[in-house]
Amino acid sequence: MGDRALLVGRGVTRYFGGVAAVTDVDFEVREGEVLGLIGPNGAGKTTLMNLISGLIPLSKGEMVFDGRRLNGLGPWDVARLGIARTFQIVKPFAGMTLRENVALGAMFAREGRGVPARQALEVAAEVLETVGLGDRMNAHANELTIALRKRLELARALALKPRLLLLDEVMAGLNLKEIERLIELIRTINASGVTIVVIEHVMKAIMAISHRIVVLHYGRKIAEGTPEEVARDERVITAYLGRRFGQGKGA
Amino acid sequence: MSQILVNGLLTGGLYALVAVGFSLVWGVMNVVNIAHASYIMLGAYITYWLFHLYGLDPFLSIPVSMAALFLLGYAVGSLVLNRVVRFGLVMTLVLTFGIDMILQNGALLLWSADYRSITPAYAGQGLAAGGVMIPYVRLAVFVLAVLFVALFSLFLSRTRMGNAIKATALNPFAAELNGVRIQRVYALTYAIGAALAAAAGSMVSVVYTIHPQVGNVFLTRAFVITVLGGLGSIPGALLGGVILGLAESLATVTVGIGWSEAISFTLLVAILIVRPQGLLGKRFFGGVG
Amino acid sequence: MNGSSMGRRGAGLILGAVVLAALVLPPFYLSGYWVRVITGLLMYGALASAINIMVGLAGYPALGNIVFFGTGAYTVAVLMVKADTPFFLALAVAGVVAAVYAALLGAAVLRLRGAYFSIATIGINHATSELVTNLDGLTGGGRGTIVPFFPGSIEAERMFFYFLMLALMLLATGTVYLISRNRLGYGLRAIKADEQAASVMGVNTTRYKVLAWTISAGLTGLVGGAYAYWLAFLEPPYVFDIVMSVKVYIMAILGGAGTVIGPVVGAFFLELLSELIWGRFLEAHMLVLGIVVVLVVLFVPRGFVDLAGRLARALAGGSASRRAEGVRSDG
Numbered sequence: 001m002g003d004r005a006l007l008v009g010r011g012v013t014r015y016f017g018g019v020a021a022v023t024d025v026d027f028e029v030r031e032g033e034v035l036g037l038i039g040p041n042g043a044g045k046t047t048l049m050n051l052i053s054g055l056i057p058l059s060k061g062e063m064v065f066d067g068r069r070l071n072g073l074g075p076w077d078v079a080r081l082g083i084a085r086t087f088q089i090v091k092p093f094a095g096m097t098l099r100e101n102v103a104l105g106a107m108f109a110r111e112g113r114g115v116p117a118r119q120a121l122e123v124a125a126e127v128l129e130t131v132g133l134g135d136r137m138n139a140h141a142n143e144l145t146i147a148l149r150k151r152l153e154l155a156r157a158l159a160l161k162p163r164l165l166l167l168d169e170v171m172a173g174l175n176l177k178e179i180e181r182l183i184e185l186i187r188t189i190n191a192s193g194v195t196i197v198v199i200e201h202v203m204k205a206i207m208a209i210s211h212r213i214v215v216l217h218y219g220r221k222i223a224e225g226t227p228e229e230v231a232r233d234e235r236v237i238t239a240y241l242g243r244r245f246g247q248g249k250g251a
Numbered sequence: 252m253s254q255i256l257v258n259g260l261l262t263g264g265l266y267a268l269v270a271v272g273f274s275l276v277w278g279v280m281n282v283v284n285i286a287h288a289s290y291i292m293l294g295a296y297i298t299y300w301l302f303h304l305y306g307l308d309p310f311l312s313i314p315v316s317m318a319a320l321f322l323l324g325y326a327v328g329s330l331v332l333n334r335v336v337r338f339g340l341v342m343t344l345v346l347t348f349g350i351d352m353i354l355q356n357g358a359l360l361l362w363s364a365d366y367r368s369i370t371p372a373y374a375g376q377g378l379a380a381g382g383v384m385i386p387y388v389r390l391a392v393f394v395l396a397v398l399f400v401a402l403f404s405l406f407l408s409r410t411r412m413g414n415a416i417k418a419t420a421l422n423p424f425a426a427e428l429n430g431v432r433i434q435r436v437y438a439l440t441y442a443i444g445a446a447l448a449a450a451a452g453s454m455v456s457v458v459y460t461i462h463p464q465v466g467n468v469f470l471t472r473a474f475v476i477t478v479l480g481g482l483g484s485i486p487g488a489l490l491g492g493v494i495l496g497l498a499e500s501l502a503t504v505t506v507g508i509g510w511s512e513a514i515s516f517t518l519l520v521a522i523l524i525v526r527p528q529g530l531l532g533k534r535f536f537g538g539v540g
Numbered sequence: 541m542n543g544s545s546m547g548r549r550g551a552g553l554i555l556g557a558v559v560l561a562a563l564v565l566p567p568f569y570l571s572g573y574w575v576r577v578i579t580g581l582l583m584y585g586a587l588a589s590a591i592n593i594m595v596g597l598a599g600y601p602a603l604g605n606i607v608f609f610g611t612g613a614y615t616v617a618v619l620m621v622k623a624d625t626p627f628f629l630a631l632a633v634a635g636v637v638a639a640v641y642a643a644l645l646g647a648a649v650l651r652l653r654g655a656y657f658s659i660a661t662i663g664i665n666h667a668t669s670e671l672v673t674n675l676d677g678l679t680g681g682g683r684g685t686i687v688p689f690f691p692g693s694i695e696a697e698r699m700f701f702y703f704l705m706l707a708l709m710l711l712a713t714g715t716v717y718l719i720s721r722n723r724l725g726y727g728l729r730a731i732k733a734d735e736q737a738a739s740v741m742g743v744n745t746t747r748y749k750v751l752a753w754t755i756s757a758g759l760t761g762l763v764g765g766a767y768a769y770w771l772a773f774l775e776p777p778y779v780f781d782i783v784m785s786v787k788v789y790i791m792a793i794l795g796g797a798g799t800v801i802g803p804v805v806g807a808f809f810l811e812l813l814s815e816l817i818w819g820r821f822l823e824a825h826m827l828v829l830g831i832v833v834v835l836v837v838l839f840v841p842r843g844f845v846d847l848a849g850r851l852a853r854a855l856a857g858g859s860a861s862r863r864a865e866g867v868r869s870d871g
Contacts, residue, residue, distance in 0.1 A: 053740050079742035091737035093730050095798070104730050107723045108742030117722055160742060283655050331834065338841050340655040341601040345793070346837040348786050352830025360823055471666070474659060513670035519663040523656055524648050 006031040006164060006195050007052070007083075011061035014047055021047040023219045024061070029164065034186070034196045036210030036227070038203075040239060044219040045199045046088060049166050052197075053085045054078035065164070082110045084162035086153040088169045088199075092141030098152055099124045099137040105159025124159060131155040131185060147178045151185075158189065165189065167198045171205055183209055207231070215239070254383050255500050261385070263496025264393035265454055269469045270476035270488045271400050272447030278483020279420040279440045281340055282332065285347040287473060288466030289354035290320050290445045294452025295461045296362065302369050309369050309457045310391065316449040324445025329438035336437065358463040368460040392454045397489070399450055403443075404485045416440055420483060471512070475519045567702045575698050577815050579770070582705035583763060584811045588791040588803035589712035590759035595789065596798030597716070597725060598752045599732030600650065604661030606785035607668050608638040608757040612764030613779040614672055614679055617687045620769075622678070631765040638761020639754045646750035653735075662782060669780035684775035687768050701770045708766060709804065712759045717800045719755070728752055729798075787814075787829070794836050796845030805844055 007029040014022045022044040029035050037045050050056045052063065054075040063070040065081055073081075084105070093101050099121060106120035106127070115123065128134050131151045136144070141152060150170050157165055167186070171179050179202060186209055190196050200206040206213070207227045215223040215230060217239040223230050230236055269291065276284045297316040301307040307315075327350060335346050377386035407413035418426040419436045427433050455465065475495055480487025495515070502511045567575045587609065594602040612634035619625035619633060649660050672679050679685060690697040719725040727748045730738035739745045768774055787810070795806025810832065817828045840847060 055736060055740065074744065074746070075736075075739040076742050076744040079740055085740050087737065091734045093733035093737065095733055096729060100726065100729075104726050104738075104741055104743070107726055114723075114742070117726060120726075156741065283659065331838070335837055335841070338837075341603075341658060342837055342841060344601075344603070344655055344658060345786060345790060346834060349830045349833030349837065352783070352833065353827055354830075356824065356827035356830060360827065474663075478659075509674050510670070513667050513674065516663040516667035516670065520649070520660050520667065523652055523660045523663070 004031045005029065007063065007065045009052075009061065009063045012048065012051060012058060012063060013060035014044075014051055014056065015059045020219050022051065022216075025216070025219075025221045027214055027221065027224075029195060029197055030212075032190075032193065032195055033211040034190050034198065034209050036206040036213040037197055037199045037216065038206060038213060038230075039216035042218075043216040045216055046168055047219075048216070049085065049168055049197070049199060052078070053083060053166060076108070079108065079160060080110060080114075082161070082163035083166065084157035084160040084164070085166035086150070086157050086168055086170055088172065090146075090149045090153045092144075092149060092152055092156075094141065097138050097140060098128060098133060098144075098155075101141060101152060102127050102155045102159045105156045106161075109159065109161045110163070120159075124155075127155045127159045130188075131158070132181075146173050147175075150174065150182070154185070158194075162194060164195045164197065167196060167200075169199055169201060171200055171202045179205055253381070255504060256497065257383050257385060259497035259500030260493060261389045261393045261496070262500065263493035264396040265451065265458070265492075266469075266472050266476055266496050267489045267492030268396035268399055268447065268454070269451040270473040270480070270492055271403060271485060272444035272451070273470075273473040274477040274480070274483050274485075274488050275403075275416075275447070276441055276444040277477060279416055280332075280336060280343075280437050282336065282343045282347065282441075283340060284441075284444060285344060285470065286327070286350040286354065287347075287444065287448050288470035289351045289358075290324065290448035290466070291452035291455060291469050292358060292461070292463060292466035293323070293354065294320055294449030295456035295465060296358065296452075297449070298453040298456045299367055299369055299461060302371070309371060309453065310395070313395075313450055313453045316453045317446040320449035320452075321442045321446040324442035325438050327445075328441030329434070332441060333434050333437055355463050355466070362463065364462055364464075366460045366462050369456050371457075388457050392458055396451070396454060399447070400485060400489060403447065407485075412439065471515060471519075475515050475522075478519055478522050563706055567699055572694070572698060575702055577812075579698075579702045579705050580815070581808050581811045582702070582709045583767060584788065584791060584807040585804040586705065586709040586712040586763045587760060587788045588795065588807040589709065589716050590756050590763065591788050592716055592792045592797060592803040593719065593728075593752050593756040593759075595792050596796075596803070597720065597728040597732065598749055599728075600749065600753070601654065601658045601789070602661050602753070602756065603658040603789055604663070604665035604782065604785055605756065605760055606780060606782065606788070607661065607665035608642060608760035609764035609767070609784075610665070610669060610672070610776070610780035611641055612638045612761030613768035613774055615761070616765035616768040617685050617774050618678055620688050621685060627769055631762060631769075634765030634768075635758045635762040638764070639758030641761075642753045642757030643750055646753045647746070650746070650749045650753065662785075665780055665782060665785065669776045672780070673776045679776075680774075682776065684773060687772050687774060689772055690769065701766070704766050704770075705763075708759075708763050712763075713800065713804055715755065715759065716803075719752075720800060724748065724751065732798075783826070786833070790833055790836055793843055794840060796843030799843070799845045802843050802845040809844070 005028040009025060009027045012022060012025045012027070013020065025048065037048065039045055047056070051058055052070070054070065054073050054077065058071060065083065068081060070078060093104065102124035103117065103120040106115055106123035107117060108114050125134070125137060128137055131154055133148065133151055133155060136148070141149060144152060154170065171182055174182065183205055186196065186198070198206060198210065210227055212225065213227055213230045214221060215233070215236050222235045222239060223233040225233070273284060273287045276282050276287070294316040297319055298309050298312045301312040301315060302309050331350070332343065332346070335343055373387055377384055378390065407417055415426065415431045415436050416439070418429070419431055419433060423433055451469070452466070455461065455469065459465065472495060476488055476491035479494060480489070480491030498518070499511050499515070502514050566578055570578070591602060591605050594600045594605065615634035615637045616627070616630045619630040620627065625633070645664060649657065649664070652660050673682050676682070690700060692700070719728070727738065727743040730741065730743055731745050731748060735745050764779060767779070771778070788807070791806040791810050792803040793806070794810060795804065796802025813832065814829060817825055
């Protein structure tokens with residue numbers, strides 16, 4: 001893991017009809033790391049992810065990915081620069097087999113790496129193998145359990161051959177054993193050179209896989225650091241547990 | 252100029268009634284009811300035949316046409332539409348288009364394509380004030396149309412059934428959990444929509460010449476007004492009706508009658524693109540955004 | 541495995557040859573009446589394939605797609621009447637004009653989804669029809685316009701339009717086939733399933749939707765242009781006919797929207813049925829068509845191809861589940 005910043009956000013702000021969902025957030029994602037994004041419900045985590053992936057435009061501020069400004073780019077442009085994501089509520093392509101779902105990623109992969117349909121289907125088979133869905137390639141997404149659908153979503157994102165992978169609550173709704181397997185998978189993906197940003201409510205999991213953590217509260221960044229640093233931070237404890245527990249020193 | 256405004260306003264009241272049933276069905280059931288055109292046409296023919304065969308005053312036949320179309324609407328709603336609602340908006344649009352074809356062409360076979368009109372004794376009379384001429388018939392139609400819209404609004408807010416319809420529109424699943432029988436509400440909503448179309452149709456027959464395709468012109472208006480006023484919004488329907496009535500009245504004298512259709516449709520497409528939530532920006536009876 | 545795929549390929553070749561013969565031979569053997577009927581079937585097959593690109597692949601219910609048919613028809617008529625343009629040149633221009641019209645409209649209208657999009661396309665169709673009616677110096681307006689007749693014998697004319705429509709149908713269906721096997725097809729299917737997910741997977745949804753509509757409109761415009769020359773007389777209500785548009789839409793659904801061959805099957809079926817009804821109930825023709833529309837929506841909402849697939853699976857069901865059992869007990 002280097003110290004080079006892959007994605008930098010400066011003064012990132014987003015209003016929804018006058019209400020600020022994300023306010024003046026500065027952040028950086030370093031090449032090769034797993035960055036955890038945490039915060040109580042409504043803290044603006046998913047909004048931030050939507051801003052990065054270009055689904056909604058910034059109200060203010062700017063984001064730079066590997067030297068390229070993301071402002072004004074469509075989600076497809078962002079995807080082709082090498083930023084892939086999953087959704088909190090999985091969005092498999094109905095009417096397509098798992099293989100076709102994943103092949104789509106390979107077809108539209110990072111600039112210059114997209115391949116024709118036939119070849120993409122081959123790539124899809126390999127990717128499905130790596131996430132452990134190799135034996136269900138011709139099934140449809142609605143035949144899968146929620147845990148497997150999350151894997152499908154992950155496989156689809158991986159087929160884009162991303163440099164940065166955004167994971168929005170991939171562990172929600174999974175049992176402990178499934179979570180353990182998924183953590184293992186995320187580590188493998190990270191080890192292969194993909195930088196990862198995770199939003200997660202399963203605190204144990206996020207502490208275990210993140211190298212660094214950014215904490216959002218009411219749309220603002222209130223803390224940043226290693227999992228240990230963040231866990232000791234007064235503001236974070238206050239945000240999560242209420243004022244009473246946080247009165248010790250800082251706040 | 253004031254004559255143009257008065258004409259536009261009078262037409263607008265009728266347009267609002269034409270639109271309100273269409274808007275209701277769309278707002279509650281998520282069905283774009285093309286057959287609304289045929290229900291207007293049938294209402295018009297019922298009034299025409301009752302006048303022609305039995306000499307019944309056209310305004311007195313409104314309850315008859317409403318009752319008849321309520322029954323037809325209930326039958327279509329419960330027997331046909333309820334089976335298909337889950338397939339989504341486009342399928343029901345096509346389905347009601349088929350129903351419309353059946354009814355319109357049935358009418359064509361039964362009554363031919365002849366243009367017909369009703370001329371009660373008081374047809375030519377009217378009020379003249381300040382250079383503006385207001386025929387009694389058109390004034391009565393305007394007043395009645397607005398009255399029907401107001402009564403319908405009261406029905407929705409004051410009765411149990413009305414509340415069930417509103418609840419279903421806002422959230423069918425929650426309504427069902429609270430004991431509302433969705434299928435029945437849908438059938439009733441559809442029936443009420445048809446009855447309102449029939450009332451409008453009866454009034455259409457007094458003002459315009461009628462023929463089996465007479466409903467199509469008004470369906471277009473219903474589309475424009477619903478989109479203009481917002482889905483399922485009663486104040487929106489009134490406002491949209493008056494705006495459209497005035498716009499057409501103005502267009503007729505400025506660019507010629509031939510262009511008014513083109514203008515209506517261009518307006519429709521433009522509003523859809525620019526403000527799909529309607530001018531008042533409220534979805535469904537002023538309910539949640 | 542290899543053997544069976546070889547066998548399948550052989551069967552496919554034989555089937556292809558039979559279909560080709562069935563399509564090419566009729567005008568040499570059948571009566572003038574039937575050649576005309578089949579020419580109509582081919583035309584509807586082409587239209588159903590063209591709308592399939594929007595409805596079946598992209599999931600955008602372009603119910604007013606007939607606007608491009610009318611646009612194409614009037615382009616040919618105006619060019620031939622006012623500028624003495626040779627037919628094939630006029631036809632090519634008709635395709636381009638319709639495509640460009642869709643491309644221009646697309647950027648704005650394709651932001652709408654579902655019924656809103658449907659209604660916008662219906663509105664565009666009516667507005668365009670009214671425009672053509674009002675520009676009567678150019679188009680002949682509501683009185684209609686006479687397109688120059690085909691220069692040749694009745695037999696030659698019959699052959700000409702038969703093969704013209706056949707070529708257009710093969711072009712439209714072939715286009716659907718090519719699209720569905722390429723990136724564009726996968727992108728469109730993803731858009732149909734979930735537009736947001738498609739966009740973050742790198743599909744430029746705006747460009748793909750506009751492209752799909754442009755292709756669909758271009759094909760529809762070509763068919764409209766051919767129709768203008770075939771019919772030799774145009775009136776706005778003939779070629780901007782919303783009933784015809786819905787009929788084509790129903791054909792695509794009936795056969796199987798999103799499949800390559802389904803819409804053509806649906807078109808042949810419904811148009812043949814329509815023809816038989818037409819002969820038998822001259823007066824009630826439209827009424828019966830309405831009943832057919834209602835029955836299709838009620839009983840075959842997913843189309844013949846899906847129905848056939850499910851039937852086949854049901855028939856094979858017994859043996860397939862037994863095989864699955866076997867695999868499980870092995871492992």
